[in-house]
Amino acid sequence: MPATPAEHDLPKPVSLFEAFCFWLKLGLISFGGPAGQIAIMHQELVEKRRWLSERRFLHALNYCMLLPGPEAQQLATYIGWLMHRTWGGVIAGVLFVLPSLFILIGLSWVYIAFGDVPLVAGIFYGIKPAVTAIVVQAAYRIGSRALKNNWLWGIAAASFVAIFALNVPFPLIVLAAAVLGYLGGRLLPQHFTPGGGHGATDKTFGPALIDDHTPTPAHARFSGSRLALLLLVGAWLWLLPMGLLIWLFGWDGTLTQMSWFFTKAALLTFGGAYAVLPYVYQGAIGHYGWLTPTQMIDGLALGETTPGPLIMVVAFVAFVGAYVQQVFGADQAFVAGALAAALVTWFTFLPSFLFILAGGPLVESTHGELKFTAPLTGITAAVVGVILNLALFFGYHVLWPQGFAGSFDWPSALIALAAAVALFRFKRGVMEVIGACAVAGVLVRLLLN
Secondary structure (H helix, E strand, O other): OOOOHHHHOOOOOOOHHHHHHHHHHHHHHOOOHHHHHHHHHHHHHHHHOOOEOHHHHHHHHHHHHHOEOOHHHHHHHHHHHHHHHHHHHHHHHHHHHHHHHHHHHHHHHHHHHHOOOHHHHHHHHHHHHHHHHHHHHHHHHHHHHHOOOHHHHHHHHHHHHHHHOOOOOHHHHHHHHHHHHHHHHHHOHHHOOOOOOOOHHHOOOOOOOEOOOOOOOHHHOOOHHHHHHHHHHHHHHHHHHHHHHHHHHOOOOHHHHHHHHHHHHHHHOEOOHHHHHHHHHHHHHHHOOOOOHHHHHHHHHHHHHOOOOHHHHHHHHHHHHHHHOOOOOHHHHHHHHHHHHHHHHHHHHHHHHHHHHHHHHHHHOOOOOHHHHHHHHHHHHHHHHHHHHHHHHHHHHHHOOOOOOOOOOHHHHHHHHHHHHHHHOOOOOHHHHHHHHHHHHHHHHHHHO
16 A cells, blocks of 8 residues: 555654653553563654664564563663663663553452452453453564464474474574574575565555664674673663672572572573463472462463563562562561562563663664575574464463363363454454453353352
8 A cells, every 4th residue: 555645754853752652652552562562662662653664673673582581671772772761762671661560569469369259260260261362462563473384384383393202402502593594595595585575565654764774773783892881781780689689698699599590581582472481480499489370361461461572471470479478577578578579680681771772782783695685584483483382382281271181171271262253353352351261261160159
């Protein structure tokens, strides 16, 4: 469809205050996990406001997909940094997370204090099947944009087999996908250009403030002294709170161990929230025993019902662990939980800011260079297979709560099917689907009891 004359007008420059208002709004409405959040940012920033072009958006997204940590929050940080320097990136990244933290602290307390109440139990019973359908939709939505030819489909299928059947660590899958993307870019460049060779990134919504050929801003060019200062500040921001925790509680203290574990999660896990969750599941449940498998799935359900990154489920994990273990005693259980949630949020997201602010100048220097973009295209394809694996992981725990040896949960299956139909066939929003499934869960519990 040809653009209207108004769409060809260059948008007006955006002030830092205008950007602040937008990022605050985004932090309050960014439901639906990373897939939904990226879709919201694309719609708002590329299609409606035209702050940056489609190609610049996807180039930044592919870089964020490569990094460990939550890609949607990192993408917001990247765009904020590109437009308004370091403070713009910090504002965008913090506002993407902060509303979710406060909401999750409140909901975690309600869950742990009143989770056995039939009404609350029924709500969670209905929400968990909806979460499985939402994760499947996330795989579909990312795949529909990333898998534009059979080569990329092949990488996605191989990554699924590797993680599902062969239990290959995700970092190795990322590395293999990057190598395949690099080789594909050299041997089959038409299939490994951004958009998979189908011209997806040639789509335009009119001139953008930061367009395909807009020169790189001065602050986004590489500077050795700026990088050194950034790394120094980042090290201080990690060492100061960690040192205080060791001094107050010792290395084996619960809060210290939580901070250290989620620092490793932030640094060692790739592919965003859907890929990091199995690592958190294994450590928080299997190694430390901070919560149960059922509580973990309930926490994911809470994460899906709140705005902000899905990886904010770590705040739930920390709150429940510190609350139940009564780190500060029975009378201060809520304080312990809230402090633990805030601490792990800090240690989980600090590396994300450093990756963007330090790596952004390199990314801005690689526009149109296939040797850099092709590996990122391969990684994006691999992530689709990993997300599908996670959907099966959650589906198993929801539909067979006692394992395959136990009975099949038919009501949960019907709720999951209804949620999938609502999402795929009728294009209903995530919050609508979760709300309806919560009501269905309450009704099912009333009928069964």
